[in-house]
Amino acid sequence: MENTMPDDLWKDSFDKLLDIQPQLRNLNIIKQSVRPALNMDSSVENSNIGTELNVSFQNKENDSLESYIPRFCPISTPYTYCKKFICEMSPITGINLDGLECNKEIHKNSLFKRKVCFEDSSKDKKNESFDCEVPKNLLLKPGKWRKSLNIWRRTQNIFPEKGCMCSKASCVTTITRPFSRRKTIFKKNCTVNFKNEILQHCQQTKPTSFDFEYAECNMINTKKIGEGVYGEVFRYTPSSGNRHNFKTDDVVLKIIPIEGATEINGEMQKTFKQILPEIIISKKMSSLRNGKTNITSGFANLNKVKIVSGKYPQHLIMLWERYDHKNKSENEHPQIFRDDQLFLVLEMNYAGSDISNYTFKNAEQSYNVLLQVIITLAIGEEVYEFEHRDLHWGNILIEKTNKKRILYKFNGEKLAVCSKGVIVTIIDYTLSRVTIDECCHFNDLSTDEELFTATGDYQYDIYRMMRKELGNNWSSFAPKTNVLWLSYLISKLQGKVKYESEHTRTHKINLQKLKDLHNTILSYKSAADCLRCLFKLS
Numbered sequence: 360m361e362n363t364m365p366d367d368l369w370k371d372s373f374d375k376l377l378d379i380q381p382q383l384r385n386l387n388i389i390k391q392s393v394r395p396a397l398n399m400d401s402s403v404e405n406s407n408i409g410t411e412l413n414v415s416f417q418n419k420e421n422d423s424l425e426s427y428i429p430r431f432c433p434i435s436t437p438y439t440y441c442k443k444f445i446c447e448m449s450p451i452t453g454i455n456l457d458g459l460e461c462n463k464e465i466h467k468n469s470l471f472k473r474k475v476c477f478e479d480s481s482k483d484k485k486n487e488s489f490d491c492e493v494p495k496n497l498l499l500k501p502g503k504w505r506k507s508l509n510i511w512r513r514t515q516n517i518f519p520e521k522g523c524m525c526s527k528a529s530c531v532t533t534i535t536r537p538f539s540r541r542k543t544i545f546k547k548n549c550t551v552n553f554k555n556e557i558l559q560h561c562q563q564t565k566p567t568s569f570d571f572e573y574a575e576c577n578m579i580n581t582k583k584i585g586e587g588v589y590g591e592v593f594r595y596t597p598s599s600g601n602r603h604n605f606k607t608d609d610v611v612l613k614i615i616p617i618e619g620a621t622e623i624n625g626e627m628q629k630t631f632k633q634i635l636p637e638i639i640i641s642k643k644m645s646s647l648r649n650g651k652t653n654i655t656s657g658f659a660n661l662n663k664v665k666i667v668s669g670k671y672p673q674h675l676i677m678l679w680e681r682y683d684h685k686n687k688s689e690n691e692h693p694q695i696f697r698d699d700q701l702f703l704v705l706e707m708n709y710a711g712s713d714i715s716n717y718t719f720k721n722a723e724q725s726y727n728v729l730l731q732v733i734i735t736l737a738i739g740e741e742v743y744e745f746e747h748r749d750l751h752w753g754n755i756l757i758e759k760t761n762k763k764r765i766l767y768k769f770n771g772e773k774l775a776v777c778s779k780g781v782i783v784t785i786i787d788y789t790l791s792r793v794t795i796d797e798c799c800h801f802n803d804l805s806t807d808e809e810l811f812t813a814t815g816d817y818q819y820d821i822y823r824m825m826r827k828e829l830g831n832n833w834s835s836f837a838p839k840t841n842v843l844w845l846s847y848l849i850s851k852l853q854g855k856v857k858y859e860s861e862h863t864r865t866h867k868i869n870l871q872k873l874k875d876l877h878n879t880i881l882s883y884k885s886a887a888d889c890l891r892c893l894f895k896l897s
């Protein structure tokens with residue numbers, strides 16, 4: 360039975376879109392007039408991801424769509440039928456899903472003008488005039504894409520520090536480092552000593568010893584629970600002498616090497632300057648739990664920030680190895696750090712497991728999780744012009760709670776959401792944008808080609824949609840980007856997350872509520888706009 364093909368195997372991406380956007384049927388768009396799934400993002404999910412995506416194109420001279428049909432790619436629409444479905448519209452990225460408006464700009468950028476690498480341009484002199492900026496086969500795993508991107512780079516023999524090396528394709532591409540572009544626009548004229556500023560945030564005058572701060576004797580039940588490209592994440596229970604406020608909440612340490620000259624996990628270490636905004640954003644978002652007119656506990660609870668230096672404590676190294684043994688770490692062994700390595704440590708409350716690993720009771724629970732995310736984003740928008748910009752399902756954590764209701768305040772108005780037994784926390788502000796004290800902090804992705812070329816999940820469409828929404832100006836405030844991530848989240852809650860029981864009436868009613876909201880979500884301008892409508896606020 361396990362080898363039986365899924366019932367919806369016959370569906371191509373447009374068929375699937377009709378399931379979730381039934382109003383498209385009213386437009387009477389017939390399949391013959393829809394282009395094949397050149398955008399492979401969504402359709403590839405049900406395909407054999409291991410199969411190489413061949414995006415070499417046969418004929419570059421003719422600018423018509425036909426010349427850009429891949430010769431072979433693992434899409435659910437069989438290639439033999441591709442040429443039948445030709446028009447200038449893509450069911451995924453060619454239209455705005457809410458307005459059903461044909462999005463010519465995206466066409467220009469991502470389909471017709473998409474620059475590609477030819478496998479062997481030396482055989483064809485004409486190819487020399489064709490810029491080769493978009494890498495081949497950039498198929499990333501859903502969720503934490505930085506790791507996936509680094510693995511892709513390694514397999515393609517691309518070394519970012521040299522700009523690019525493309526060993527097989529005879530083209531020179533410019534692969535820029537995507538994640539070191541954290542910027543802050545200061546509206547007031549001021550010069551900042553980043554190191555001192557960070558030490559102030561840490562309430563330190565100089566870095567303290569890593570071994571001393573995180574000695575084994577002060578930490579109980581410690582284990583490594585996660586990793587990102589920038590850091591290792593450990594969880595522990597503070598030993599009684601080390602509990603500051605008599606709470607027994609478990610602590611999470613996110614340990615990020617900084618300021619060193621060596622690359623870690625394929626990335627240059629962040630500098631004081633680059634890490635400061637992450638500290639500021641984390642602190643401010645966390646402080647919203649103690650706000651006056653706006654209150655949410657939906658952003659990670661940051662208790663402390665510390666700068667430590669020295670070798671990794673031996674007990675953490677052992678836990679790192681245990682995790683590696685069990686889960687196969689993609690990060691480098693912490694033994695590689697020198698004795699004078701600096702680390703930034705963010706101490707947060709443990710906030711559960713991420714949505715991709717969570718099994719919901721039913722859609723009623725997941726619908727209430729969605730409401731918690733909407734309210735939290737809305738409050739972030741109101742107070743700090745916050746856009747998360749990377750809210751994939753690995754960055755939304757869920758934990759069980761005994762509280763019946765989660766309470767919020769939005770512009771002075773008290774709101775409550777039934778918890779249905781779970782509480783939500785949003786994490787990871789690496790790409791986030793905020794305005795704090797007249798400074799705008801953001802991550803400039805304007806020259807990042809890789810992220811906008813990636814495929815493999817609807818997630819990667821969202822980065823392209825954000826770029827369009829922002830006009831590639833990443834400092835500007837466009838809360839619609841939060842709405843785009845909500846649309847992504849709803850699609851995951853409908854079809855991708857795990858449910859304990861799917862046959863109850865409650866589940867079906869709430870799944871319908873998710874579908875209804877999915878049909879309208881992109882018509883909202885911001886999470887706050889959506890919240891006002893859902894809670895009938897003025």
Ligand SMILES: Nc1ncnc2c1ncn2[C@@H]1O[C@H](COP(=O)(O)OP(=O)(O)OP(=O)(O)O)[C@@H](O)[C@H]1O
Nearest residue numbers: 505585586587588589590592611707709710711787
């Ligand atoms: N407060 C927390 N509670 C529980 N788990 C957490 C917490 N913070 C982080 N984690 C876990 O650690 C993982 C990595 O954290 P995070 O996303 O903040 O790291 P990162 O280095 O920013 O990752 P990226 O590679 O996306 O930059 C998360 O996916 C999550 O599983």
